Each structure stands twice: as C-alpha cells, then as structure tokens.
Amino acid sequence: MMQNSGVVEVHEDLRVRRTRKMLVAAFMELTVEKGFAAVTVRDITDRAMVNRSTFYRHFLDKYDLLDQYMTDVYGSASDEKLAEEKVARKKDFAPPGLTSLLKHIQEFPDFYRVMLGAQGDPKFIDRFRKNSERRLRALLEYVGDGDPNGSPIELRLSYASCAGIGVILWWLENNQPCTVEQLAVWLSQLTGTSVGLAIKPTQSAQS
Amino acid sequence: MMQNSGVVEVHEDLRVRRTRKMLVAAFMELTVEKGFAAVTVRDITDRAMVNRSTFYRHFLDKYDLLDQYMTDVYGSASDEKLAEEKVARKKDFAPPGLTSLLKHIQEFPDFYRVMLGAQGDPKFIDRFRKNSERRLRALLEYVGDGDPNGSPIELRLSYASCAGIGVILWWLENNQPCTVEQLAVWLSQLTGTSVGLAIKPTQSAQS
DNA sequence: TGCGATTTGTTGCATATGCGACACATGGTG
C-alpha cells in the first residue's frame, strides 16, 4: 500500500519508470479504442507486456492509475508560476500554465476527447474540473477579485471551470481548429471576465 | 554466450520478449535517424529504457542484434510453403512467401530503405541477398531448371537476388507506388525468367 | 604525440518483475 504517494522520487528504478509508462500508455490506447468503462486490468497488462500482478504493485485499479496519472500531470502549480500567469493575462499573452496544460492535452487528443466525453469517466471529468477550479482560485487570490456582478465566488469558479472543459472539448472535437496559444488566450480572456479577475482591460480586444 | 541460438523458445519469459522487442524497436528508430554506423549500444539502451548491461545479456553487439533480428524474420522457409510458391508463380498469383516478406518490409519502410541504402550496413545487404538466393535456390530445386541461356545457375541466382534488392529499393524510395501483391507478382515474374524457373507460361502476361 | 571523454564489455549484488496458484466475485447459459 501507500504507492509512494506524496513524495516524488526523482530517480526511481529504471524498471519502475518503464513499467508505469507502458501501463499508462496501454491504458490510454485502450480507453480510446473501447471507452473507459470497458477497459480491464487484464487488457492493460496484456497490451503493456507486463504481468498482471505487477499492475497491482503500482496501482489499486484502473481508477487509481488514472488518479496517479493526473497527479503527475497537474503536479506543480503553486509557486511563482502564478505571477507569470497574471502578467500573461494582462498582456494578452498565452498564460504559460494554461498553455502547458493544453500542450499536454494536445499530445493525447483522442484520449482526452474520449475521457471528457460520453465514453469517459465522470470522476475524471470531476477531477479535471476541480483542478481547473483550484488553479483559478489560486490565481484569483493572487490577483484580486474584480467582482463582476456580485455573484458568489464559488459559483463563478464552478461556472468557469466547467466552461473550460467545454472549450477544450470543442477544440478536440473540431480537430484543433486553432493553435494552442490562441486557444489559451481566448480561454483565459473568457474565464477572466467570467470569474472576475481584477485585471485592467487593455486596448487590444479584437478577435 | 550462445544466446539461445538455434532452438526457438516458444514461450520465453515475458520480460525477455519485452526487452528484446524494445531493443529492436529502438535500434530501428535510431538507424533511421542516424544511419547504422552512428548508432551506439548506449543510444539503443537509453531509447529502449533498458540498462546497458541487459543489452549484453541478449546480444553481443549491434551487429548481433541485427543478425538475430533477421534470423527471426526469415526463420521458416523450408517446408511445404515452396509448393504454394510454385503454384502461385504459375498462376500469376502473388507468391505467399515473397508477399509476407514484402509485407514485413512494409511495416518498417524507413528502416529497410536506410539499411539497404547508403547509410546501411553491407553485412545486412549481403545477408539479405544471400537469404533471397537461398530461397530462390530451394525453389529452383523444387521446381526444376528451365535453363534460359546456358549460364551457370549460381550466376543467375546472384543476378536475381541482387535484382530483387533493387526492386525493393525502388519501391521504398518511390513511396510504395504499387501494392505489395502487385510488386510480388512483378518481382516473381522477373526472377522467374532471369533464373530460369521451368514454369510453363500462361496467357495472362499483361501489366 | 599525449590526454580527457566516450564507448565497450564484464561482474557481483540488489531488486522489480514474472509466474503459477489461490479464493472470490460477476455474469451469461443450459
């Protein structure tokens, strides 16, 4: 048990990194092919060329795999990155944090399209949304509340985080009709006004 | 030593199959990227996520890896397959043995394009050619010698086996301008007349 | 020429993984 949760081992055994990488890759492939619900542990281990018992040495089940994967992806956010995020929003630059997240999604577009859609996992969507919410909240505390219409902050956060998923789904289901950077700018502008980030508007407000 | 040469283990340890598969895949990728000569063992193991010492538990060096790989690919040929081969040639069908070889090449077109070309390995080309020659000789003994122009059989075999490489290179360097089956038919017709396979001509001799 | 840097093989020990077996749950079929 424990799965080495929390502390991040910088230099794990090569076999461990390799095994986990193959299991995650197999899981993503199978999810795209069959949908999340239909994927079994045996499927994953067969595809990954890993013994089934080895799977349980790393993960409790496929949900735990997904969970650990997301923890890896959305690991570090609470640091000076927020400052860059704020500056980027002010200048209509692509916010680096959001951009890197979108770039990660771009590496596995089919996986995210499935996981955020009808064949996906509600827990995944919920966690994805909560994560966006958390990031937004941190940014909000850092930057300040512009209070657009007096509605509760939590309401606005929930609104914007769900809206973000909608934007990403649109982007994935329409074969990425714009660049990651452009999408990041649009999305950050939308969420900024929705959630009420106290940022002085600039003169560049075109498409 | 010995590398388990000869006897084919039908059910090796999963780790062994996985490791060898990854090493071969990494070797092929690197060969395409850097050319055969520039690939080092360290390159291969880094790419494959395998410890370098593990490489030496399977192969003597990159030449041995290539050698074992080809042994796997061209493993079984001496059996009743030859009968099908003969029938196919008679009827202008795609010969199954040649077709399956070409299909294998089609799985790794870049690798074969490099290895049979200027950035490849002379030993690889030689082995490839000798293998074709061996298959042709077996077919010749099985079918009979039509003796096209009185030249020595070995001369004709060498001629045809090298010519086959030329055809494959043309096919790879021109982005596979025809199907594997079509290529197999053309190549088997050409080699048939060159080497003097005693096969009665059929009325279907168009493109 | 000589001198670092890199690659190559090799070895002994530590460990992650494979394997087979087991009990249990689930679900379809007679």
Add this chain to the structure above:
DNA sequence: CACCATGTGTCGCATATGCAACAAATCGCA
C-alpha cells in the same frame, strides 16, 4: 438452480533486469 468463463486481488518463490564499478578500447582534440 448449477455451471462455466472471465475478471479481480493477493501471495511465495524464481529470475530477468538494474545498478555501480571496473578495465580496456576508441576517438577527438590540443
């Protein structure tokens, strides 16, 4: 209902692999 097939977790033991260190060879460079 019984029955079989399949998936899930878990366990003890065997083994393939990782790791660190080493000497030797090779290569580029001053």
